[in-house]
Amino acid sequence: MSFSSEVKFELCKMRHTKSCCLTAECAGMLLFSRHLSEEKISFYTDYSDVAExxxxxxxxxxKVNFEHVVTDGGVNKVTVPELTDRKFIISKLKSGDKPSDNLIQNDCCVSAFLRGVFLSCGFLTDPNKEYRLEFLCPSKKMAQYLFGFLSGIIENPKMVERDGAYYVYYKHSAAVEDMLTLVGAVNASLAVMEIKVEKDMRNKINRVSNFENANFVKTVHASGDQTAAINKIIEKGLLDTLTDPLKEAAVLRRDNPEASLSQLCQISGCSRSGLNHRLKRLIEIADSI
Ligand SMILES: [Zn+2]
Structure with missing residues (x-):
C-alpha cells in the first residue's frame, strides 16, 4: 500500500461531529473533484473508502441523491444525477465561478476543508524517498485558490503547470508534517517524523564513517612516505649521522609502520607537534640525498 493511500484510509476513518466541519470537508472534496458544474458533478478516486x-x-x-459506481478499470466514480441536486450543491459551494466566501464558517473547519481537498486530489510521495505533498487541481483557477488558501496556513507552497495540469505542492519535511497533523493524519505525521530522524541519523553515521576513512587513508599515506624516507636514510648508512631525536623518531616509525601519529605519540611519549616535525624533517633529509 502506498503512503498516500495509507493517509487517505486514516483520514476516512475519522468522523467529525460538528456539522460545520462536515460541510467544509464535503466542500473540499467536491470543489477539487474532476467536474463540478450544473451540467455535471463527478468525483473519481482509486479508493472505495474515499468514495464512500x-x-x-x-x-x-x-441531502442529495448520488450514485457510486466502480468502473471496469476499478475506478470509483461518484455522481449527482439530478439537475436540482446539482444546482443546490453549486449554490452552496460557489458564488459565480469562484468558491463561495463562506465555505469556512469557523476556525475548526479549516482542517476539515483541507482534509476534503487532500482526499480529493492530494498525493504524498513515500517519505523514505522524498518529502513531497502535492495537490492536482482541476483547473488553474482552483490551483490559484488553493495556493492562496494554503499560503495563509503553511508557508511556502509552490505552484506549477505540468502537461496542462496544475499542481500546488510542498517539498520540505516540516510542511508535510504540519499538513498531516493539521488534517488529522496523526499516525502518518509521526511516521514522517520517525523517518526523518532515521535519515538524519544515517547521514550522521555516514559522515562519521567518511571522516574516519579519510583519516585512515591520510595515515596510510603519511606513514608510507615516512617509512620510504627512513629506509632510504638507513640504506645510505646515514641513520647514525642524525641527531638523537631524529634517530629516535626514525626507529619509532620504522618499527611501527601502521601506527597513526597519535599512536606513535602514545608509544614514545613525544608531543604531537614535536614528532610530526621530526618525521617531516626525515622526509626532507631523504629528499636531499
Ligand atoms: Zn467546523
Whole structure:
C-alpha cells in the first residue's frame, strides 16, 4: 500500500461531529473533484473508502441523491444525477465561478476543508524517498485558490503547470508534517517524523564513517612516505649521522609502520607537534640525498 493511500484510509476513518466541519470537508472534496458544474458533478478516486466517505458527506450534509459506481478499470466514480441536486450543491459551494466566501464558517473547519481537498486530489510521495505533498487541481483557477488558501496556513507552497495540469505542492519535511497533523493524519505525521530522524541519523553515521576513512587513508599515506624516507636514510648508512631525536623518531616509525601519529605519540611519549616535525624533517633529509 502506498503512503498516500495509507493517509487517505486514516483520514476516512475519522468522523467529525460538528456539522460545520462536515460541510467544509464535503466542500473540499467536491470543489477539487474532476467536474463540478450544473451540467455535471463527478468525483473519481482509486479508493472505495474515499468514495464512500464522500457519499456519507453528501447524504449527511447535502441531502442529495448520488450514485457510486466502480468502473471496469476499478475506478470509483461518484455522481449527482439530478439537475436540482446539482444546482443546490453549486449554490452552496460557489458564488459565480469562484468558491463561495463562506465555505469556512469557523476556525475548526479549516482542517476539515483541507482534509476534503487532500482526499480529493492530494498525493504524498513515500517519505523514505522524498518529502513531497502535492495537490492536482482541476483547473488553474482552483490551483490559484488553493495556493492562496494554503499560503495563509503553511508557508511556502509552490505552484506549477505540468502537461496542462496544475499542481500546488510542498517539498520540505516540516510542511508535510504540519499538513498531516493539521488534517488529522496523526499516525502518518509521526511516521514522517520517525523517518526523518532515521535519515538524519544515517547521514550522521555516514559522515562519521567518511571522516574516519579519510583519516585512515591520510595515515596510510603519511606513514608510507615516512617509512620510504627512513629506509632510504638507513640504506645510505646515514641513520647514525642524525641527531638523537631524529634517530629516535626514525626507529619509532620504522618499527611501527601502521601506527597513526597519535599512536606513535602514545608509544614514545613525544608531543604531537614535536614528532610530526621530526618525521617531516626525515622526509626532507631523504629528499636531499
Ligand atoms: Zn467546523
Amino acid at each position: 466517505h464522500l457519499c456519507y458527506l453528501l447524504k449527511k450534509r447535502m
